[in-house]
Amino acid sequence: MEDKNYIRERFFPHIWCPGCGHGIVLNNLLRAIEQLKLKKNEIVMTSGIGCSSRISGYVDFHTLHTIHGRALAFATGVKLSRPELKLIVPMGDGDALAIGGNHFIHAARRNIDITAIIMNNRIYGMTGGQFSPLSGYGTRATTAPYTNIDHDFDVVELAKAAGASFVARTTTYHVKEMADILKQAILHKGFSAVEVMSQCPTYFGRKNRLGDAVDMMEHYKNSTVRVGSKKIEKNPDLIERGVFVEKESPEYCSEYDKIIQKAMGTSA
């Protein structure tokens, strides 16, 4: 019973703006963990800096709130020393893919057993709305008042190309799907990357005149389809959601252990 008490109530109220998508991610992450019946002692969460990264303060797991862009480096260290623990890493799109881009690529390439959740609000929320690598050409941000000329990229395609063995996308509108995908990602042995499209009404929404949080979530509903949907043939601008990759591939800690056995002369 005590194990189900996953929240650190003493740190509430949370810092998020009304309508922010990040609370919906926290809610569904806890739902997934509860449904998997995980004990809080089995989970380590590392995070960097950002509105999204604040999740690690609100959960009563083993947590490390570290430095911007370095959450996966800390997670790698923890996982290598205690491979039996579940590592969960919530990150913003800036944290994961700008300053932390190299860590993301190489954690995926190594296929280390970590669950990375990329909360993609297409902006730097915490620091006042600067554009991120996922803002996209033609969008507006505090640092792009005359529109952004940087092109974005697709996190799912990046994670696939880098070698992640579980890759998925969902949104804050699709809450049941999000909890199901997070459960699959946590159970998966290897690097799992889950992109969650998560609204920032305060900066991305306001700068781009997208309406309030409800409008932004309605947009997630209308602009996305389940992977494999025929609707995409008629409308290629639709964004696919669901699980794109789920494959078995040698996991880094297990391989590392084999090397230790070899070096010690204890393996065949």
Ligand SMILES: Cc1ncc(C[n+]2csc(CCOP(=O)(O)OP(=O)(O)O)c2C)c(N)n1
């Ligand atoms: C080394 C370093 N560089 C820059 C910053 C400032 N900084 C803090 S959070 C952040 C970006 C936050 O955006 P994102 O990761 O997308 O998360 P969000 O707040 O949007 O959830 C930046 C640039 C920092 N804390 N440390």
Ligand code: SF4
């Ligand atoms: S600034 Fe944006 S990302 Fe940060 S809490 Fe507010 S709505 Fe959420």
